Amino acid sequence: MENNIIDLSLLPPRERHATFFSHFARLTPGNSLVLRNDHDPKPLFYELQAEHGAGFSWEYLEKGPEIWAVRIGLQSDSPADESLGQIVARDMRSISVFKRYDLDYCCGGKKSLRQACAEKNIDPEEVLTALERSVDQPHPSRALPYEEWSLSFLADFIENTHHQYVLKALPDLVTYAQRVAMAHGEHHPELDQVKALVMASEAELRSHMAKEEQILFPYIRNMERLVKEGNGAPAGGNAWVAQPIRMMEMEHETVGSNFAQIRQLTGDLALPEDACTTYRLFFELIDTFEDDLHVHIHLENNLLFPKAISMEKALVP
Numbered sequence: 001m002e003n004n005i006i007d008l009s010l011l012p013p014r015e016r017h018a019t020f021f022s023h024f025a026r027l028t029p030g031n032s033l034v035l036r037n038d039h040d041p042k043p044l045f046y047e048l049q050a051e052h053g054a055g056f057s058w059e060y061l062e063k064g065p066e067i068w069a070v071r072i073g074l075q076s077d078s079p080a081d082e083s084l085g086q087i088v089a090r091d092m093r094s095i096s097v098f099k100r101y102d103l104d105y106c107c108g109g110k111k112s113l114r115q116a117c118a119e120k121n122i123d124p125e126e127v128l129t130a131l132e133r134s135v136d137q138p139h140p141s142r143a144l145p146y147e148e149w150s151l152s153f154l155a156d157f158i159e160n161t162h163h164q165y166v167l168k169a170l171p172d173l174v175t176y177a178q179r180v181a182m183a184h185g186e187h188h189p190e191l192d193q194v195k196a197l198v199m200a201s202e203a204e205l206r207s208h209m210a211k212e213e214q215i216l217f218p219y220i221r222n223m224e225r226l227v228k229e230g231n232g233a234p235a236g237g238n239a240w241v242a243q244p245i246r247m248m249e250m251e252h253e254t255v256g257s258n259f260a261q262i263r264q265l266t267g268d269l270a271l272p273e274d275a276c277t278t279y280r281l282f283f284e285l286i287d288t289f290e291d292d293l294h295v296h297i298h299l300e301n302n303l304l305f306p307k308a309i310s311m312e313k314a315l316v317p
């Protein structure tokens with residue numbers, strides 16, 4: 001929920017410019033405000049650019065025809081103001097630190113470290129120190145140079161590793177969920193809810209990955225090919241990609257929150273004393289599956305999708 005909103009459309013035109021700049025002057029580094037107006041406030045972008053160079057961000061939230069809304073942020077040099085997704089994109093070793101502090105770097109990857117810590121009542125300096133220490137750890141084998149890859153290669157990689165893993169693991173996950181709920185549901189009634197969340201995630205993931213593989217990823221590969229060949233814009237020259245990406249991000253949030261609920265229901269996958277081997281294997285699989293899901297969603301939300309949106313913007317201004 002945005003709380004720093006300035007609605008210039010409610011003010012007489014002569015007061016708008018000064019009102020905006022007095023609010024912007026009070027903005028502290030790493031924070032943002034949302035500007036609403038009844039026409040495109042692009043001239044302000046050029047004024048800010050002249051004054052701040054590249055030290056601010058400008059993101060359209062609505063583009064007319066009646067209302068324009070732009071999120072304008074003042075950038076900061078502090079690492080605490082970097083987003084969780086950017087930190088992970090730069091160094092995958094940060095994943096273990098974020099997991100330890102229960103900070104969501106995939107669906108919540110757009111939040112700054114400072115903001116995510118504030119929501120969990122954690123001192124961001126403590127996390128920054130842990131991140132610095134993690135740099136001394138050896139790189140895990142999965143720390144691949146994702147950032148350097150072409151979008152087509154990244155999409156192929158996601159399909160061939162993460163989608164394949166999900167398809168392979170889902171039947172086991174569902175079977176375990178059903179068996180464990182059947183055998184232990186009487187003494188652990190939360191297992192029925194866990195089973196329902198697993199089944200809902202299975203259905204969601206199957207249709208979600210099919211949409212990515214059949215529609216979104218082919219569009220991205222084709223767009224990149226057109227850019228390489230200097231062959232014009234895709235989709236008849238219309239911007240298309242942001243909307244399906246928004247839909248994919250919402251579906252990521254749904255599945256991510258299903259697994260977060262499973263953790264909540266089970267006391268962070270704590271095994272009860274009467275847990276049998278299947279119960280233990282089930283919880284181990286949930287843990288591994290969720291880890292993979294987080295990296296998978298991170299690669300899409302924080303790398304593939306923003307790069308595809310930028311590429312399309314350059315083709316279809």
Ligand SMILES: [Fe+2]
Pocket residue numbers: 158163209212296300
């Ligand atoms: Fe995916």
Ligand SMILES: [Fe+2]
Pocket residue numbers: 208212248252297300
């Ligand atoms: Fe996805």
